[in-house]
Amino acid sequence: LPEEPRLQTSLYIEVGTRATARCRVAGVFPVAGEAWFSLSFGGESLNFTVTTSGDTATAQGEVRSPSPGQHQLTCTVTVGPVSRSAGQSVLVYRLPEPVLEVTESQTLVNSSVTVTCRSPEADPPGVLLQLREAxxxxxxxxxxxxxxxxxxxxxxxxxxxxxxxxxxxxxGSDIPAVKRTSARLTVLYGPRMDDSGCPREWIWKEGTEQTFSCLSRGNPAPDVVCMKDGVPVSIGVQRQVSREDAGTYHCKASNAHGSASRDVTVQVEYLNILVLALGLAGAAAALTVLGVGGYLYYRSTRIRNYRLRQQQAKQAKQGKPAEQMSLNGAVQNKPELEHSV
Incomplete structure (x- = not known):
């Protein structure tokens, strides 16, 4: 038995929990199965099992203590007349669940609220407390x-x-342990209506699919009722828009803590057939006038040009080349004729 046994267990154990303790010894001769173990915790013997591998033997048991404080884990190995022992100190601690108190877990808006975080008696004494949010x-x-x-x-x-x-x-010591308790605050308040949930104005086009929506904030969630001309209107339901949907909708939200009202105006854009027909008729009349005027102008110009060419041809036959009519009817005299005169 050339080596002392080696202990493996947690240095910290919470009251009422269990931890595994191992005692291992190597170099046993002539055979590892000849090693005899004694395993105790806090002066009380533990139940354990022994396994061997080559010249190594290991005893494994469960450590549990109902009371806090420092406790000694001891392992003794005997082979023939030789015994060797090892010990380890284990701290058994008590850390109760912390207590989180809210003066009113459900409170009205603008009320004062106190949140208290405390710990019952811990052992060892000295607890670090933190009140956190996320x-x-x-x-x-x-x-x-x-x-x-x-x-x-x-x-x-x-x-x-x-x-x-x-x-x-x-x-407060180096014990790697933490306990947590959480609580949620509920704030009650009356309905609140604004443009984000219930816009004051909607502009729709006739024939399109639209949904009338009006929402309200509040806790508990308010009931919202909208009416047009004294008739209830479905909220959040898609429908095809007609011009009869235009008008003012009166919406009211209410819960156990109050109410709020809001007027919503809906405008429906649609195509006016009469105005369109009159516009088309006017456009057609304008095009007709322009067409007739253009034709008359074209006709008079062609007739004037034709008569001018006839007059020029007649003068040429009569031997009067000196005067030529321009296309616009003015007389042009040749320079040499003007000089002779």
Whole structure:
């Protein structure tokens, strides 16, 4: 038995939990099966099993303690007349679940709310407390004995509805343990109607598919009723738009904490057949006038040109080349004729 046994177990065990303890010894001669073990925790013998592999023997048992404090784990191995022992100190601790208290888990808007995070008696004494919101630490305390606590106060607003707080407790020593408790805040308030949920004006085109929507914030969720000319209107239902949908809709939201009202105007754009017909008739008349005028202008110009050519031909036959009519009817005199005159 050339080596002392080696112990393997957790250095920290919470009250009421179990941990595995192993005692291993190597170099046993003549055979590992000749090794005899004794395993105890806090002065009490443990039940264990022994396995061998070559010249190595291992005893494995379960450690459990109902009371906090430092406890000694001891392993003794005997081969023939030779015995060797090893020991390890284990800290058994108590860390109760932290307590998270909210003055009113359901509170009215603008009410004062106090959130308290505290820890019952822990052993060893000295607990680090943190009151958190998601990844943000709101308030924390240094490790302190007794029943430490931390508090956070706020005035509940609509934006605080559903806000979740977490109370964290950690032992003041190097024990790698943490306990958490969470609570959610519910803020109650009356209906709120604005352009984001219920626009004041809709502009639709006749024949298209549209959905009339009017929503309201509030907790609990408000009931919204809209009416047009005293008739209830379906909200959130798609329908085909007609010009009769134009008008003012009166919407009201209500819950146990109040009510709110809002008027919504719907404009429907549609094609006016009469105006279109008159416009087309006017356009047609204008085109007709332009066509007739163009034709008359073209006809008169062609006739004038034709008569001018006839007059020029007649003068040429009568031996009067000196005067030629221009296309516009003016007389042009040749320079040499003007000189002779």
């Amino acid at each position: 990844e943000r630490v709101l308030v924390s305390s240094a490790p302190a004995p007794g029943q430490p606590h931390v508090q956070f106060q706020l005035t509940a607003g609509e934006e605080d509805n559903g806000r979740e707080f977490t109370c964290e407790a950690r032992p």
